[in-house]
Amino acid sequence: MTRRVGLHTLWLLCACALLAYMAMTRGALQISSDQIWQILLGQGASNVKLIVLEWRLPRVLMALLIGAALGISGAIFQSLLRNPLGSPDILGFNTGAYSGVLVALVLFNQSVTAMLIIVGISVRALLMALNSWLIISASLESALSAGLWSAGSLNGITWAKTPPVIAVLLLALLLMALLARRMRLLEMGDDTACALGVPVERSRMWLMLIGVVLTAASTALVGPISFVALLAPQIARRLGGGVKGALPLAALCGALLLIAADFAAQHLFLPYQLPDGVITVILGGLYLIALLVREARRQ
Template sequence: MRLDLRGAVVGLLLIAVSLVMSVVLIGTGDFPIAPADVIRTLTGHGTAAQDFIINELRMPRVLVGLLVGGALGLSGALFQSISRNPLGSPDVIGFGQGSAAGALAVIVLFQGSPGAVAAGAVIGGLVTGAGVYALSWRRGVHGYRLVLVGIGASSMLSAVNGYLLTKADLPDATRAVVWLTGSLNGRDWEQVWPLAVVCAVLLPVVLGHARDLRMLEMGDDSAYALGVRVERTRLVLMLAAIVLTSSATAAAGPVAFVALTAPQLARRLTRSSGPNLLPSAWMGAGLLITADWSAQRLFGADQLPVGVLTGMLGGGYLVWLLVTERKAGRI
């Protein structure tokens, strides 16, 4: 086995940042708790009040944030490696919008429960993924064709989502708009366990195909020559990425741009040309937790949903990325 020392160090630092920010976020709120007291409570030595606030109210929110950020970072790394394009992100090529359309349909048309909304988000993401894959197929799936078809699908699904909102009653429209912003507010253990199971099942599958994914980044012909079953590998990894994105969207709503920025930042830190799967997941977890803390602390009494903050910052990053790619002659 070959160990990438720089990648391992970066990964450990990202884990440390995620854990530190998790402790800080747990202590943030109307009843502030010092980091030392948070750690003491997590080890079973806090007061009854601290135990209730941390373990019942705030811990699920933080765990959902870590899992959602990790799932989005990992899915973004998969899509960018499969498409060999830095714009190959779930929220750019339509899968996030597909999950949102599925959830909105359940909210607006059926007034579904939170569990039904989550199921609708997963189904919407899977249907969108199947459609984009089928439309991108032409003797294989080319990266730029996948991105272009996905951008078109994203635009169409945005229109569908807008139509659904216009047809909703005021209470359902309010509920839908709150969900569409992407937020960790009010998350409890019911959102933690399903997403944890999805990540636990899919992470070994993804890591088991990491070598083949690295070969795919060199091009289909080179991957075929090295013995990689290209279309099978691409289909399995795309399905895993779609399920990760849909599950994350079901748990927290469509949190924008984490899947786009996390793999890019991880690659710049590790300076590795590979898919950087684990660093991307850890970067996504750290980004989302830090953004949630910032949304609570930096705007006074007005606590922003985390999706609003990631959308503002991620939009600026997307513009910078487009300018960089244009100057390099890649778009």
């Protein structure tokens, strides 16, 4: 790890910790740092313990974990496809979990990386049409619940809902740590990676599977939160000075983006609370507009 990457890693960790602290203490009931400390020592009022340990803490931890998972998933796909738009939400995996990958593998076999973006966008459009039809056909109560979930929200996160998702995400992140070196070598080109002893096709398939699992598990819990997987790896690449495959930075950028979006969704529009996905879509839209403006100026 270079000094630059190490410094930015430290800053991102501090920013995540600060936002986590603010999320734990701000709200309808303001909680001081002394009360937080008492709760950590097993003391404090029961109502404050309930709010901190059962309501706010799982939300904060899952925002950090899911943000990190989406950031790494985006880094995987952008690395494999060698395309800055190759994130799981652009490909359609947020809409249909792993449907895009299955169609690409079954229909296009050896040309997965060349066709995956086009196939993903097409599958995403078809699945969005199917989703719209299902919502229209559902009862009002079911449609409202589905609509809230589809916007992407951390509302209602409790410890009872998190164990399966935490287990899947941690396992996928562990496997990703074992395959991180292979991903860096694949970025040098298939021929170079093969010459260095990397089983290219098998490694690519495992990496793609891990990326899909990270996205699918996150989406299953909080709904499709767009643009975190797109933005986090690109911010990480710029912070790392253009170094590809900076997975720790991508994870921290994803965690910071999601917990910041969640904090903004809860507190910036009071008395209303917005879904997290609305905030991330705004950020992603601004980012894409900035890219278009920059490309127009270059031309």
